[in-house]
């Protein structure tokens with residue numbers, strides 16, 4: 001019989017958000033009249049901005065005409081989108097990333113997982129705890145050696161550069177999922193120097209960059225000198241432009257970032273990502289890439305930022321409400337996630353059950369993101385204003401009772 005990759009026996013039996021969905025489904029079957037408010041998975045609720053829908057419609061119409069119909073697209077993604085990203089996200093901010101360094105994909109989650117395809121097995125990998133489960137699970141699946149970086153209240157929930165630890169690959173997510181905390185420039189500089197020293201690669205997940213309000217915080221790892229030699233940056237249109245359903249993201253691999261083969265030869269990493277993608281992937285639909293391009297027009301960008309402010313208003317209201325109820329609360333200022341300590345003697349899952357049963361509110365148990373997340377819950381700010389207000393009044397009511 002065909003043998004299994006036994007590393008799959010070492011990961012949790014099902015994905016965190018699948019487990020939550022099963023629990024919520026069972027609760028909803030048993031309580032059909034309960035109006036459940038979802039603040040679990042970070043899925044957007046604002047509809048797509050008008051300029052994005054217009055871009056999508058115009059591109060769809062092109063598909064009905066022989067002159068403009070599109071089949072397979074260019075391997076790295078269409079130049080119109082890569083140019084728009086290079087201009088708006090990097091060059092206009094003084095960061096030397098060009099369209100050549102950008103690979104369009106169906107989102108950050110796939111790129112983060114697929115990236116391991118082009119690296120050797122058995123790497124020493126540094127991963128924060130708590131963490132977005134994709135980094136941890138995909139490294140377990142590959143059989144890599146994982147070194148966890150505890151992120152606790154005493155270090156502002158941010159991973160610290162370890163002493164005496166060898167590393168090949170380092171995962172950094174800022175603004176952070178799940179804790180909602182954001183790296184300072186100095187902290188990121190420390191990580192870049194460490195990666196240069198170790199000859200390691202940093203996989204920098206900037207999926208939540210659009211939520212940064214504090215101008216002193218870095219939005220891209222390439223703001224840090226030297227990062228272009230060690231860092232791959234992964235970004236997404238999911239949260240910035242509401243593409244969780246449409247699917248589009250991109251990965252940046254600067255041309256100077258090298259990897260080494262066993263015999264000591266250096267090669268540009270981007271060549272192998274290109275090789276991997278062209279072998280296993282046929283790209284994001286043209287219509288979706290046109291919709292993504294529309295997010296960078298003045299009108300499209302302004303509309304996306306309006307949605308970001310909408311979610312940040314929710315985050316602020318939730319943070320204040322939870323603090324008023326006496327919980328210790330983190331994040332929420334430059335990120336759409338609120339990281340809150342559970343009341344004394346309640347585990348993350350116990351508090352999850354309590355909130356689901358008593359307030360019909362879905363959150364994410366912190367321990368689902370790693371052992372250091374025990375004793376916390378994560379709330380997502382992606383609900384509507386109305387649902388957020390209602391959730392706050394339900395929380396007030398259960399505390400009073």
Ligand code: MLT
Pocket residue numbers: 040041042043109132177
């Ligand atoms: C989350 O809730 O952590 C994210 O929405 C999941 C994702 O972006 O894949």
